[in-house]
Amino acid sequence: MARGPFSDGLLAPLDAARSAALRRAGPWLGPFFADRDRRVLWLGLSSVAVAFVATGAAPLWLLLLGPLLLGVPHLLSDVRYLVVRPGLHRDGWLMVGLGAPLLAVTLGANPAVGVLAAVPAVLSAPRSRRRAPALAVAGALAVAAWANADGFQLIFVHAHNLVALALWFFLRSRPASHAWVPLAALAGSGLALAGALDPLVTRFGGWSAPATGLDFGELVVSHADGLEPTLAARAVLSFCFLQSVHYAVWLRLIPEDARPRRAPRPFAASWRALVHDFGAPALAAVAALAVGLAAWGLLAPGPARDGYLRLATFHGYLELAVAARWLSQGRLA
Amino acid sequence: MRRLLLFTLVSGTALADVPPDNAAQCQGAKSGAACTTDDGRPGTCVTQRVGRLDYSEGVPPKAIEVDMLLCVATAPARVTTRSPVLAAGLGLALVAALAGLSVVARGRRPRPVS
Secondary structure (H helix, E strand, O other): OOOOOOHHHHHHHHHHHHHHHHHHHHHHHHHHHHHHHHHHHHHHHHHHHHHHHHHHHHHHHHHHHHHHHHHHHHHHHHHHHHHOOOOOOHHHHHHHHHHHHHHHHOOOOOOOHHOHHHHHHHHHOOOEEEEEHHHHHHHHHHHHHHOHHHHHHHHHHHHHHHHHHHHHHHHHHHHHHHHHHHHHHHHHHHHHHOOOHHHHHHHHOOOOHHHOOOOOOHHHHHOOOOOHHHHHHHHHHHHHHHHHHHHHHHHHHHHHHHHOOOOOOHHHHHHHHHHHHHHHHHHHHHHHHHHHHHHHHHHHHHHHHHHHHHOHHHHHHHHHHHHHHHHHHHHHO | OOHHHHHHHHHOOOOOOOOOOOOHOOOOOOOOOOOOOOOOOOOEEEEEEEEEEEOOOOOOOOOEEEEEEEEEEOOOOOOOOOOHHHHHHHHHHHHOOOHHHHHHHHHOOOOOOO
């Protein structure tokens, strides 16, 4: 990929600054970051820790700013590593089979339609003895979604954050120590549900943040309807925490693991790889979308967040479809 | 109504602003304005006291009451019916279409993730 004014003009100085910082911090950080396996482990654990503390300190701000600032980039990463890098986009029929239900569910179709995106994802993979079980799982989920759309969506909105962790974990063969990352995420979710974050949220006044336009009472109805009120608030905290981990997975862990180069990659090289994957026009459109969403968020945070969430509906079902495909290929084992 | 609210949550609509039944129609309206209730009846926006949970001071939440404009029916409901056969038929047709498309695409093996 050719160099350009963006990579040479803006990113080259950033790379120089990062190199200088790494040289200075080398004696301390080197052992943790020089090796990819170790780097990914520490990035994962520190992401989980930061997400946990941030959830305790300012959950409503995290629920607002996470989608507005990281939402679009994480969708781009989602499509990049689930569709573009594996080359699924080269299969036109598969794109139609995947895209139609994903578009339909984004436009408001029953969630069962979104789940059915798993069918073409599985059937287009090389035939294997795991195909039938993968289709059976997808079918069972579709039936469950059709029978009880509300309940399914309520569970799915929480569970899809964990699907991303599973996709990351099974992206490649990795040391057993990496299992600490999903275990830490599960532990953090469990602690939030058990009330461990309550004192922290109270200490930082996080139960209320009028400037965000978000309200815990309303979030409880939308994210944890039917639960006992205190447990429901903790479920919202758990969602907030896992959503932050979800963003970290797509924006840090998966890109680290998916690139051929094991050493940290310069920003300029990462940019050129991104341009190679999507092309400049598509990236310009995504950048405009991200900037537009952030600007909208400055003017009307609540509606902007709603708008993003409406747009992002497809990605949870895309993750589910690819997870089913990997299940059929024996990668989730 | 709750079904609609939950659906709009996950599809991204009104996530941060989930009103009680018959409230959405009167959002931004004035008392006395004409509206249509959740079940399709014509109505009028009327200020009423509604209960809600206030989490602003932490858990457990406090039960409070707030004034809110709700759509109150002024005429009997219209009866609407759904066809489960039609819905099931559409679902099966979609599954068949997707399966057919995918079988056609089956032979093309994608490049694995790097």
